[in-house]
Amino acid sequence: MILKEITKEQIIDILRTVIDPEIGINIVDLGLVYDVSISEQSIDITMTLTTPGCPMHGSITDWVQRIVSLTIPDRTVNVNLVWEPMWTPDKMSDEAKKQLGI
């Protein structure tokens, strides 16, 4: 799919397909995606992981970048991994909390 008019909501929906293979919850519902900004040249995604000092940057940023680039090939996709503000469980969506039995 090539999107002409790209909205933040569309990117968020794309990111919902990145699912933690163990927990079975996507990164958006886990509350890991902090911001998405769209310009004519690029899409910048700011996100975190649940624990600081995590060595997984490589894999997760690759997945996010790949999945967004495949859907919107005419923009450069940048993924910024940040640790501030720190992730807390209350950042999860109600749906995610329900799935985890909170």
Next chain:
Amino acid sequence: MNLTTSIATAYSPPFRIVVKYFVAAIFSFVLLNFMLLINYQDINGHHFQPKILSITHIATLGFITMTIFGAMFQLVPVVLEVKLFSALLAELQFWIYLLGITGLVFKFWYFSSSLSFTLPAIFLNLAIFIFAFNIIASMTKVKIWNITGIYLASAIFWLVITAIAGLLLAINLDHPYIKIDHLQYLKLHANVAFIGWVTMVVMGVSFKLIPMFTLSHGYKLELAKWALGLINFGLLGINWIMHYPDTEFYILIFGTAIFIGLILYLIQIYIMFKKRIRKKLDIGLKFSAIALVMLGFSTLLGFSFLFFEYEYKPNLTLIYGFMIIVAYISTLIVGQMYKIVPFLIWYHKYSSKVGIENVPMLKDMFNENLAEYNLFLMLAGIITSVFAFLSQINLLLLSGFALLFLSSIIFSFNMYKIFRS
């Protein structure tokens, strides 16, 4: 981080190396349970017997340490954010190690055969030194140390001490030279192996993996730091004092330090479990939680040994060894294998397909119902065997070992299913 992808990144060693260690470990686990079953009549009385020593080394070297080697090749690089120093050395180490295990297990079994104890012990030492060198060389590149890294570095130190003590014991069996009791040194070898090597690895890794698997959040790791200091202090003390006569008082001090360290660790883990967000424990974590309770029982039993002459109570050292090797460590490894192996295979086969095609969830890669039976049979086998040791009823021991063997078959079937998925 909690996405399980975190344990495999650009730092990961070649997949085939880790898999090789895991396959050898799973094979050893089934073999170990099979040997227990067919030799149940020999698993009785004093622990210094050829068949018991042979089976113990299949368990400790073939299953437990083999698993830890594979897991550390996978985890050390990603947890400490360094590349493994040499994949080639990891490969070379595997074959030397395998040769050493085969030789030692054979020689213990056929105690009076012409093969020496020293030769396989040299192979094992060589393999362990290669491992220690490979990991330490990788660790020299670490920029930020975390508690897991410090635990793992301590564990490697104690692994080397275990190996050297094992070699000295092997030489002593070929050409007796140790002036004090051989069994004293054996005790040192075993304590350093189980507490310094295996348990230190378990502790360090659990601080990383348990929060990852349970989404535990909002706790401090103060007790973990105290546990590290106390256990290292206790083990160093025991290693030093063991060479002198009349040291009961010092043994009590150092033994108590280790005991408190282990209890603090268990409290730390309890806090982490209490703070978990994922309330429902999956099969891997059920195994792990039960294993840690077993560690608690083993710790209490071990502590009680500081206060009375346990060596000559029928089967008590066997129960202690069985609790540590089977009830605590094997249960923990089986549980963690249900977490780590699906992930390894998943990462290798499906990570590059995320976003391109549908990829399975980890829990779909094996039969969860069978895994529940695996847990039930293992637990039933452990409880039955402990009662059999206590009551000294042979038929009960046969039943216990049969349950354990059946459980190991289910486990290996599930692992096969994961590898083939």
